[in-house]
Amino acid sequence: MQLILSTAGSYPRIGDVPDLQRHRRAYAQRERGDISAEELRKVEDEVVAGVIREQIEAGIEVVTDGLIRWYDPYSHFARGVEGVEINGLLRLFDTNFYFRQPVVKGRLRRRGPILLPEYEFARSVSSRPVKPVLTGPYTLARGSIVEAGYRSVHELALAYAEVLAAEVGELSRAGAQLIQLDEPAIVRHPENLNVLEAALAVVGRERGAARLLLHTPFGDVAPLYRDLQALPVDALGLDFTYSPKLPALIADLGSAKPLALGLIDARNTKLETRESVFPVLDAILPALKTGPTYLMPSCGLEFLPRERARLKLETLKRLRDAYLGGRS
């Protein structure tokens, strides 16, 4: 039995002590024009290295770069694409985090690699595999305002898929073995599963030797679980915090795809215990036909204070070790 520890995306970029607030200060200095873009990038580099180190120290085996360079999960991609402008703030699902909404003004055209340089830097400072994270084509389309160029969410999702396919191809060729696609929007719009399926087929075309992990946080995925199994991806990431019925469902239906189990609540500070995690693992693991199985937080950790994010990862490691130790 192998249970691989991973993170699900973002990591808090600052902490509560001044030493850990360099990023915030540098960002403000850049906004005022006091430092150059290059100087800000240097600080970002250091923060990326720092959050990767922190994940590894906590015991994480497949890390992310913490999405430190992203303004938010939408505009980070929209900025790299011609035909899209960036609009006002909108609430990210049921969180207290706000993103800038993309406005589509014409046909999309990728300006150049968006994630590749970020991935290459992260890999250069990590002793463990780095998992790139992309916001999925359907979620990008659903979160965009369309003013011109496309007549439906379906068309726009396919256009974003072309952009992301190029990203995935570059990441795969650069050595990424596992690439995560976040599609939270599908949980709220199951009627668009066919759109998601078509868009994922486009993205997946370029994945080469890399495996695509589809993650669907911020909602109850139990009603969609069967349908997710049929999508053209290699693994599924599941947010358990909304889904009391999900463990029983997986125990019942099994899984043809490897799963990444989001059992650690990345939205609340309360730390998980054996009592909350072990019974779920007991129910699910025997039903999985194929591995490896990943354990991770339910979503990106940026919804927590830095110190608590780290504690969550340490808890994840402690629980995994105790679970495997108790079984062997």
Added chain:
Amino acid sequence: MSREKLKRLGVELPLLPTSTVGSFPKTPELAEARTKYTRNQITRAELETLEKRATEFWIRTQEEIGLDVLVDGEQYRGDMVAYFAELMGGFQTGGLVRSYGNRYYHKPAIVGEVKWPGPMTVQWWRWTQSLTKKPVKGMLTGPYTVMDWSFNDHYRDRKSACLALAGELRKEAEALIEAGARIIQIDEPAISVRQEELSFAIEAMHLTVDGLPAYFITHACYGAFETIYPDMLELPVDNLDLAISNSALDLLKIFEKDPFTKDLSLGVLDVHNHRIETPTEIKARVMRGVRVLTPERVWVDPDCGLKTRTVEESRRKLETMLTAVRELRTELA
């Protein structure tokens, strides 16, 4: 109907009562003082003097504009949840969390039994009401929103935390009523974020207000209506405040299917836009409500708190709103 309830409570209001959602921008003088206070350059007492001066300014301004139901403008509050969390027992100031871009806030954490610490808003309400003959609303943040915007390290789940908060916030509502408040607004901007939790959000509101002699208003932010109508009608309050400035909601169609059963506050000013609406625009927005409900059941206000606008923008927006409402009062009479 609720107009009779208001009358029983001794509150007489004109047709299409006008009010605001709660917050006004901090006056420039106060904004500067708040910065100085965080840098320890002025004392708590000095800050409070300026908070009072700013509150008085907003009361005079609301009177000059001609609003019917006034607010204290929340000059002494920062965040609508943190204000209560900092005062109540069982909370701790949490660590920094990013809200967007380079903006961070301290998200409160529930670390023990939540506990009402004695009146939190009553002194301000009492003092503000002493400045004016117009009714001043008591302003609270609802239990669901306080729960949702806090970490929960203590309670078994979100529902338990929410219901515990409801019992404690009820004590604040009781204290406001004892001090003389007749209209109390309990804001629930988070109420539509998880539809599956609406039933306990409603249960919590019952715990907070049931049996209390006041006219209760609930403001939920933009988007709430589409998501949780008609279930939100189960909220045990007299008036629901609904943002329509920015939406093309066909109220007629929605209410035809599920009749609206409460008084309706129509949020007709877009608080996120610098542009001052015209009286014609505002009249059209009000008429969208008046056409489907009787005018006796309609209130008029901005679509959210005005704290992100400037003092001047807030004043001009509200003046235009009153111009429109006065014309409508004549036309509808």
